[in-house]
Amino acid sequence: MKTKVASSAILLLVMTTSVFAQTAPDAAELTKLLNDFLAGASRNDPAVHERFWADDLIYTRSAGRRVNKAEILHDLRNEPARKPTDPKTIYTAEDIRIQQYGDTAVVAFRLVATTETSDTRHVANLLNSGTFVKRNGKWQVVNWQSTRMPYAEADIKPGAEAVDRLIFDSMRRADVDKLTELTDPNFIWIQGTSQITRQQMLDGVRAGKLKYGKMDSERPSVSVYGGGDTVVVRGSLTSPTATHYTLTLSNQVGGWKAVALHTTN
Numbered sequence: 001m002k003t004k005v006a007s008s009a010i011l012l013l014v015m016t017t018s019v020f021a022q023t024a025p026d027a028a029e030l031t032k033l034l035n036d037f038l039a040g041a042s043r044n045d046p047a048v049h050e051r052f053w054a055d056d057l058i059y060t061r062s063a064g065r066r067v068n069k070a071e072i073l074h075d076l077r078n079e080p081a082r083k084p085t086d087p088k089t090i091y092t093a094e095d096i097r098i099q100q101y102g103d104t105a106v107v108a109f110r111l112v113a114t115t116e117t118s119d120t121r122h123v124a125n126l127l128n129s130g131t132f133v134k135r136n137g138k139w140q141v142v143n144w145q146s147t148r149m150p151y152a153e154a155d156i157k158p159g160a161e162a163v164d165r166l167i168f169d170s171m172r173r174a175d176v177d178k179l180t181e182l183t184d185p186n187f188i189w190i191q192g193t194s195q196i197t198r199q200q201m202l203d204g205v206r207a208g209k210l211k212y213g214k215m216d217s218e219r220p221s222v223s224v225y226g227g228g229d230t231v232v233v234r235g236s237l238t239s240p241t242a243t244h245y246t247l248t249l250s251n252q253v254g255g256w257k258a259v260a261l262h263t264t265n
Contacts, residue, residue, distance in 0.1 A: 151228030
């Protein structure tokens with residue numbers, strides 16, 4: 001008899017949970033909250049982050065870093081002011097799924113991060129899921145997980161080739177802003193036995209001391225590693241002297257960034 005009662009209780013709990021998950025009575029409110037947050041995040045608006053995240057948040061980023069609400073707000077408020085020429089990333093949500101369990105809800109969706117510049121358009125897709133808790137009539141996120149989806153190789157190579165061309169074109173035009181946009185802060189350029197940091201490269205280009213000619217007519221070779229996270233481009237330049245180069249690019253959410261360059265005559 002006790003076994004039957006226990007089984008009935010478990011069945012009732014499962015049925016009740018299933019009803020909550022399927023109906024999600026607050027789905028419209030949670031969807032609007034998510035979309036409003038993504039619109040604000042696209043503007044780097046700290047106020048929307050303050051509203052969206054709970055004080056006891058645990059957030060695991062796609063890069064493997066775990067942060068809390070205070071760290072997110074600190075990073076936002078200490079970012080350099082954006083220039084009009086800086087790349088702009090717009091965040092939107094696709095394939096939204098909501099499962100609600102009383103005052104707790106799980107929201108899963110595909111985050112689409114679209115970064116556009118005057119020369120390139122880069123789209124990254126990430127699978128995101130968040131646990132929302134309703135306290136004092138207000139939904140907030142207590143846990144968040146983000147996982148970047150792999151890129152198709154057919155989409156990777158054209159983008160990498162475009163950035164490869166832009167880097168050397170920017171050197172010839174002495175376009176320091178574009179080079180800043182296309183290089184990682186830890187960028188290193190190896191010339192023979194010398195190493196040049198990103199800042200040294202930018203200063204040299206600005207002063208007209210670092211110049212490279214046109215690329216060879218033959219297309220560079222592109223090798224893809226780590227599911228599209230890293231690309232190595234090998235090519236050559238035709239002037240002022242014949243130069244061979246190897247460029248390493250990192251596929252970041254905001255677009256390709258050069259992390260290392262090796263040139264040799």
